[in-house]
Amino acid sequence: TRNRTLFPYTTLFRSIVKVHVDAGARSPFSVLHISDTHFTDAYPNEDKWKQQLKKARTQTFGGRQEEALRDSIAWAKDNCDYLLHTGDLVDWLSQKNLDMVKKYFGENMFGAVGNHEYSPYMWLDREANANTDRADIRAELSKYFPFDVTLASQEVNGVNFVSIDDSNGRVTKEQAERFRGEVAKGLPIILIKHVPFYTDYIWRQSAKFWKYGSKFRSAAAPDFTGDAAAQRNDPTTRDFIAYLKTVPLLKAVLAGHLHITVQDRFSPTAMEYVVGGNFFFLGQEVTFA
Numbered sequence: 529t530r531n532r533t534l535f536p537y538t539t540l541f542r543s544i545v546k547v548h549v550d551a552g553a554r555s556p557f558s559v560l561h562i563s564d565t566h567f568t569d570a571y572p573n574e575d576k577w578k579q580q581l582k583k584a585r586t587q588t589f590g591g592r593q594e595e596a597l598r599d600s601i602a603w604a605k606d607n608c609d610y611l612l613h614t615g616d617l618v619d620w621l622s623q624k625n626l627d628m629v630k631k632y633f634g635e636n637m638f639g640a641v642g643n644h645e646y647s648p649y650m651w652l653d654r655e656a657n658a659n660t661d662r663a664d665i666r667a668e669l670s671k672y673f674p675f676d677v678t679l680a681s682q683e684v685n686g687v688n689f690v691s692i693d694d695s696n697g698r699v700t701k702e703q704a705e706r707f708r709g710e711v712a713k714g715l716p717i718i719l720i721k722h723v724p725f726y727t728d729y730i731w732r733q734s735a736k737f738w739k740y741g742s743k744f745r746s747a748a749a750p751d752f753t754g755d756a757a758a759q760r761n762d763p764t765t766r767d768f769i770a771y772l773k774t775v776p777l778l779k780a781v782l783a784g785h786l787h788i789t790v791q792d793r794f795s796p797t798a799m800e801y802v803v804g805g806n807f808f809f810l811g812q813e814v815t816f817a
Contacts, residue, residue: 545789545812547801551779552716554686558815560604561612563784564805565597566619566644567628577652578622585619589807596809597632608813610684614784615642615722620650629672641677642722642785643695645669679706687816688715694723697755698765716779724783724802725769726756727792734786
């Protein structure tokens, strides 16, 4: 029987990893970091593709995503100072999913958008996806997310949380320049983003997770593909990563996207912490001092 004093929530958080960052904060505080909730809902009057996605993707993610987010919010309210969500709050764009964003992305909640926030129909309508301008989608997202989805910052107890949209695995020259402006503030920085920086170790763990049934037989990193390859091949992104590793004010990187919890050193002053899928009822509590 569940101990209702210790675990008063409707559904017990399946796993909360505890990590600590010495960030030089004026006073200690904590954040519940979650990612990848993947809302999969649509109103009855939305088009046939949305209805098809609702059925298929709700089955994929188990149908308890809203419950998982509600439990996360409740747990954070009682145990942390802030809630941080690093993208893929929605699985694809529907009016119902966007309304859910506005419903839940409230006070003391900050974050980033993910690649699924830019998906109108996923694989069902290639023409619609091909003709969709990301700037148009970004403008639509700005109506629902209470921060600049391209790059935003929020100071907490002398620590600067900087959110950047790297949902396609890349950063732009504009983002890189704006980030230098954040560095110029002179505050310790926590970088929050959806797609992690793929170290060899993080890429190997991701590749193993997404290839079901694979057993560990080699410590070598598999060939980089997708957004991992984009980070290495895009000159602006590659230069930005190299620059970040020289920034002593960078104290941690918080990311999601992979649906697994994994961490590795990113730079001499910063660890990278990737949190598993919120739809799995996963999260990590990060304490800052």
